[in-house]
Amino acid sequence: MAEENIRIVREQDLDRCFEIESVSYAGDEAATRDKILKRINTYPEGFIVLEIDGQIAGFINSGATHKVELSSEEFKELVGHDPGGKHVVILSVVVHPAFQGKGMASKLMNNFIDRMRTLGKSDIYLICQTELIDMYAKFGFTSLGVSESDHGGLSWNEMSLSLEET
Numbered sequence: 001m002a003e004e005n006i007r008i009v010r011e012q013d014l015d016r017c018f019e020i021e022s023v024s025y026a027g028d029e030a031a032t033r034d035k036i037l038k039r040i041n042t043y044p045e046g047f048i049v050l051e052i053d054g055q056i057a058g059f060i061n062s063g064a065t066h067k068v069e070l071s072s073e074e075f076k077e078l079v080g081h082d083p084g085g086k087h088v089v090i091l092s093v094v095v096h097p098a099f100q101g102k103g104m105a106s107k108l109m110n111n112f113i114d115r116m117r118t119l120g121k122s123d124i125y126l127i128c129q130t131e132l133i134d135m136y137a138k139f140g141f142t143s144l145g146v147s148e149s150d151h152g153g154l155s156w157n158e159m160s161l162s163l164e165e166t
């Protein structure tokens with residue numbers, strides 16, 4: 001059986017993460033190599049990779065902030081990021097096409113949510129396209145409505161998940 005492992009990113013994962021980002025996201029949506037490197041170096045605690053038999057199949061990266069501005073393009077370069085910020089903003093959730101439809105995003109997301117709760121974060125935010133609202137709802141995210149972001153020339157929905165005990 002294939003061996004799966006989820007761990008924090010390392011700088012040597014850059015090329016594979018960029019490859020996955022480039023083949024999985026359409027056109028302008030994909031982060032550049034420099035942006036991914038910045039995310040690795042700036043907030044590794046918020047950047048996890050899922051390996052299958054030692055090869056990265058997908059990843060989630062993010063930033064933390066005291067003030068959430070989901071339509072900010074600058075935040076994608078982690079301008080305004082503070083590791084002590086209570087709010088986490090997911091920047092990419094991505095699985096290589098060869099591994100899609102096998103539950104990998106679910107494993108990454110559940111692991112990410114647990115890690116952020118352990119780090120004492122209060123909530124997780126993201127923007128997604130309409131067809132993925134149901135997917136994120138499965139992890140407990142609720143829709144906040146249409147985003148002002150026009151990232152990649154597309155229209156986006158905002159979603160959030162509270163990590164605080166009710």
Ligand SMILES: CC(C)(COP(=O)(O)OP(=O)(O)OC[C@H]1O[C@@H](n2cnc3c(N)ncnc32)[C@H](O)[C@@H]1OP(=O)(O)O)[C@@H](O)C(=O)NCCC(=O)NCCS
Pocket residue numbers: 024025092093094095096099100101102103104105106107127128129131132134135138
């Ligand atoms: C979206 C993406 C991360 C899903 O990864 P995946 O590993 O194939 O997802 P999973 O197999 O874990 O599926 C999790 C659930 O979401 C659903 N789902 C997955 N992709 C979906 C899609 N494109 N549309 C609607 N539902 C989807 C699955 O049916 C599954 O539901 P289930 O638990 O009831 O079976 C992957 O398709 C991807 O990398 N796409 C390109 C990048 C992207 O768009 N990322 C999202 C940015 S907001």
